[in-house]
Amino acid sequence: MTNVMEQFKLDGRVVIVTGGAMGLGKAMAQALAQAGANIVIADINLPIAQKTAHHISEAEQVTAYAIEVDVTEPQAVENMAHSVVKEFGKIDILVNNAGMTINEKAEDMSYESWKKVMDLNLNGIFLVAQTVGRVMIKQGFGSIINTSSMSGLIANKPQEQCSYNASKAGVIMLTKSLAMEWSKYGLKVNTIAPGYMKTELTRPFFDEGGEMIDDWMGFTPMGRPGAPHELGGIVVYLASDASSYAQGSVFTIDGGYTAL
Template sequence: MNILDKFNLNDHVSVVTGAARGLGKAMAEALVQAGSNLVIADIDYEEATKTAKKLMKESGKEVLVVGTDVTKEDSVNNMVDNVVGHFGKIDVLINNAGIVINEKAEEMSIENWYKVIDINLNGVFIVSKAIGKVMIRQKGGSIINVSSMSGIIVNTPQCQSSYNASKAGVIMLTKSLAMEWAKHNVRVNAIAPGYMKTELTKKFFENSGEMVDMWMNSTPMGRPGLPEELGGIALYLASDASSFATGSVFTIDGGYTAL
């Protein structure tokens, strides 16, 4: 088989959480360009619908939108039932939905702590559990969890203990699920992005400032990443090109954690 054929996702069904915008949208776009049908599972149904229309027009693939709260098991189970009922299977899951709250640990409310952990870590488990069951029945699938370099190192100067802890938890959850589900031919890997310039952070990076300068001075490539620069690793992990990869963390950070 030609190596390029292994990246082909024709007849695949991929679910991406939080794909209405930003990094999730970029990774979803890479998957449909490779031939996959797509499900956008997002709490922002209106924005997700706009993204779905754009991707369908550009790719000609089917894109389904299911309003989903990843922190609610009933909502996630309903999404999975809808997807399986419509497509009959799920081949790929990208757990991308997440938030960050920058607060000093001693000042952070317990409500905000729970909110970050609930979306970033509990949400990944809830969705993985529901779709993992489908993949186990199918005897195969690929789950890609979006962690962060913040799950490996502590960012400075901003305070974000809840975010760092949640993303570190995603990495260990990834390794744990990979070990449990390898016998079912279900692969589980994680992507750990560095500082990324998305639609929401674009002005922040362009306005620069002391904090941004500190980040970029600590990044050997001297710039933030672009959302589309996660497309290649997402496609690799979703496809047969990565058939021997599981339980791994792929850091995409311009060299930040290499220092």
């Protein structure tokens, strides 16, 4: 009989977490390390990424190191994947997490702003998935976990963020498409769609409160933002053998926001 808890162990597995220096990426990297995985923090901010990697290595007694990468630059992404394979000989898991938002009215948004969001949130996700996916296809195994958002499923209010919503919807469909294409190679491709999360960047907004926060929490049945560590369980599940039949799926972690 299969031991369920054994399926969640990630001992010896190699994980890349893009955008892993802070926030949700950092929390997911910590959770994966606690399950036994070795962690590569891939981020454009190398000093913070190095600090995060050092903390994870010390706290969880796994190998963790940082790589500076701009996920919108194909050669930089290629160099990242090559470096990880050279170091470990494989890539078991990718948490494809780097992203951003720009809140601007659609009628006022410049094309440059639109492209900036799309380039990081969708093109970057594709570039990293494609590059790491090629490694995993050769291996015959691997799990790709893309970070989308509940904003890929609904249009948020009251903030205006059409570029962010569109990019995250694109991540969801990209995830489904890659799952369809890459199942035959032994790869899993799924996406996590978080709701409003209280991170280092959003904490000041939640602490200050106001009409927008009241709106956000009023539409969230649980009445509170999520904490980054609350993504730990789902990312370990998707990274591990426990999710062996999960494919092309969207896992919404939003306190019930999209249930309304």
